[in-house]
Amino acid sequence: MKNYEAYTVADFIEDESFQEWVQGRGNRQSFWLSFPERYPDKLEAFRQAEQFVRAATVAPERISEAEIRRETEKLIESAGSYSPYRQLVSSDLNDEEASTPIRYPFRWGLAVAAVVAVVIGLRWYGSFDQPRQVPAHLPEGPINQLVETVNNTPHLLRVALTDGSEVVLSPKSRLRYPAHFAADSRTVYLTGEASFSVTRRNQPFMVYSGETVTKVLGTRFVVRAFDSDKKITVQVRSGKVSVYRARVNQNAGNKEVSGLILYANQAAIFEKSDGNLTKTLVANPAIVTQSSQETQFVYDAVALSVILRQLEKSYGIPIQFDEQSFLECRITATLSNESLYEKLDLLCKAASATYQITDGQIVISRQTIH
Structure with a gap:
């Protein structure tokens, strides 16, 4: 029996069951989902380890053929001009011996082997590149520095963000987000469906999904934006949400945005065919005040x-x-x-x-x- 009360960040990272849960695999989903409630003192280490494992599984950027050739040429050049073994023994030789070229028949063999290893390694690294479903009309920024979580399982997948917010990612859905949010904004990118529980902060929390942007300070809502769907929907469970269409070339000085303000049990529907954004109610409104006198x-x-x-x-x-x-x-x-x-x-x-x-x-x- 593992002593989870003594677990450190490193213990979580080395735990295969924990790794599989973070990556959406394994058969202990319910255990790890309930872990923060059972061991509240380990919440900080738990979240740090989760972020580390997610960051470590980010799909790498593709390496081009030109980059592979450049790295190979550099290695060949360095192999021809530098011999660590010669530098090591030259200090024990006299001046005449040191000035005499030393030939090592295995030197170029090692260089060639190293070059082959580099080429194979770089090609292997680049072969894992997968086409990424990135929502359209993203704002400018360091997108390649985002962490990406894809739920390829038939179950819901929980994602803990560094600001304390939580995202429950539906199957066949993809979320991209910074490993650490900037001081002035919190922005994530969704393809598919997810339920958001956003921690209230002064910085706005923004979800880019297809051609829409959902902006909140702190609330609970659901966004559905699969590429195959004809529409994008945003459903609010509590609090207030603004939904508007993303603009590709919006003037920085123009702050006016045409959109909708949604409250609890309200929903926004964006029709991809004509770009129409309308407000309606959710399919099954829930009671937002939980007083016992109001449930009946x-x-x-x-x-x-x-x-x-x-x-x-x-x-x-x-x-x-x-x-x-x-x-x-x-x-x-x-x-x-x-x-x-x-x-x-x-x-x-x-x-x-x-x-x-x-x-x-x-x-x-x-x-x-x-």
């Missing part, structure tokens, strides 16, 4: 307007309606495990009303009686 809604002849305002507060979704139209409408019901839309269906049926989702809001209208 019990009403006894309560005005519909009161019920709707309570739902608005509980789900954090604006509900628009004409209070005068429902002034005399009172509801007796118990609502608990139903989804928000099921609750609205029941209330609207009792009040002879209908509802629509417009611009991330719920609009309720009284049915016209003929």
Whole structure:
């Protein structure tokens, strides 16, 4: 039994099971996912080791044929002008002996072997180059210095960032991010789907995904941006998020950005075909206030307007309606495990009303009686 309470950063790095988990392999996913909760004192070492293993598995940049030739020429030149063995023995020779050229039949053999080793090594190093799916319209920056994590497993993969934020990467998804964030920004690049839990900081956290940018200070949200999908979606679980289209040649002096502001349970949909960005609601809105009194809604002849305002507060979704139209409408019901839309269906049926989702809001209208 391993003594995890005494684990250091080096112990984590040398642990094969830990390495496999970081790389999305192995059969101890649940153990390592729950490790920070079971051993909170080891959280810092755990995260440092995780970042080290991820950085060590970054796909290398491709080495060109020209670079291979240059390195080979340098090695041949140095082999012809320098002999460590000659320098070692020349100090024991007299002047005449030292001035006499010393021939070593194995010298060029070693040089040639070294050159061959370099060429083979460089070709092997370059052969691991993989085509990278980089989101379009990235801002200028040291992109080649980013760490890349690819989830090639059928399971969710957790990625811990150095600012304390966490990303849960879906299968067949790819995340690129700095090993250490800069002091003035936090920027990552996503291809695929991921759930973000962003630690609140003064520096904005920005997710580039395809042609969209999601900008937050601290919140929880989900981005889906697979190359094969016809649209990109951003769903907010808590807090506030701004979503806008990335501009390739935006003037640095122009700070105006056309986009959307999303709150909890709201979503943005970007249509790749026409570049249209719209706001709607998530498929299954969740209660954002977890008070025990608000998880079950019990009403006894309560005005519909009161019920709707309570739902608005509980789900954090604006509900628009004409209070005068429902002034005399009172509801007796118990609502608990139903989804928000099921609750609205029941209330609207009792009040002879209908509802629509417009611009991330719920609009309720009284049915016209003929």
